[in-house]
Amino acid sequence: MAAGFAGGCAADEVVVHELGNDNLVVATVTAFEVAGRVSLYQSARLTDRRWRDATTVLLAAIIDDACARGFNEVDFLRGDEPYKGRFTADHREVLRLVAGKGAVGRIGGVTSAATSQVTQTAIRRIRQGRSTIGQWKA
Numbered sequence: 739m740a741a742g743f744a745g746g747c748a749a750d751e752v753v754v755h756e757l758g759n760d761n762l763v764v765a766t767v768t769a770f771e772v773a774g775r776v777s778l779y780q781s782a783r784l785t786d787r788r789w790r791d792a793t794t795v796l797l798a799a800i801i802d803d804a805c806a807r808g809f810n811e812v813d814f815l816r817g818d819e820p821y822k823g824r825f826t827a828d829h830r831e832v833l834r835l836v837a838g839k840g841a842v843g844r845i846g847g848v849t850s851a852a853t854s855q856v857t858q859t860a861i862r863r864i865r866q867g868r869s870t871i872g873q874w875k876a
Contacts, residue, residue, distance in 0.1 A: 757796040765792035
C-alpha cells in the first residue's frame with residue numbers, strides 16, 4: 739500500500755483531515771479522493787475519554803465537505819463496524835471470492851474461507867465485548 743499511497747500523494751489524490759483544539763490535533767483521517775469518490779482510509783484520535791467522539795465529528799465534517807465540493811460518494815471501505823451505519827441508510831455488501839486450481843487449490847480455498855469466517859466471528863465477538871465494557875464504564 740505504501741507505493742499506492744506515495745502515488746496518490748504525487749497525483750494529489752490523498753488528503754489528511756485533522757480536528758484540532760487550540761494547538762492540539764485531537765483526531766485525524768486520511769482519505770483518497772479519486773473519480774468522484776472519497777475513500778476513507780485510516781483514522782486516529784487521542785485516547786482520552788473526552789475525545790471519544792472526535793473522529794465521528796471529523797467524519798461528519800469530511801462528508802459535508804465532500805458533498806459541498808461535488809463528490810458523489812463517500813466510501814468507508816471494507817469492514818462492518820457499527821459506526822459506519824450512523825452516516826447512511828444505504829449499505830453495500832462486500833463479498834470475497836476465493837478460487838483455486840486443482841486439489842491443492844481447492845483445499846487452500848476451503849481453508850482460506852474457513853479461516854476468514856472464524857476471524858470475522860472472533861472480531862465481532864471482541865467488538866461486542868468492548869461495546870459492553872464501554873457501556874459499563876460510561
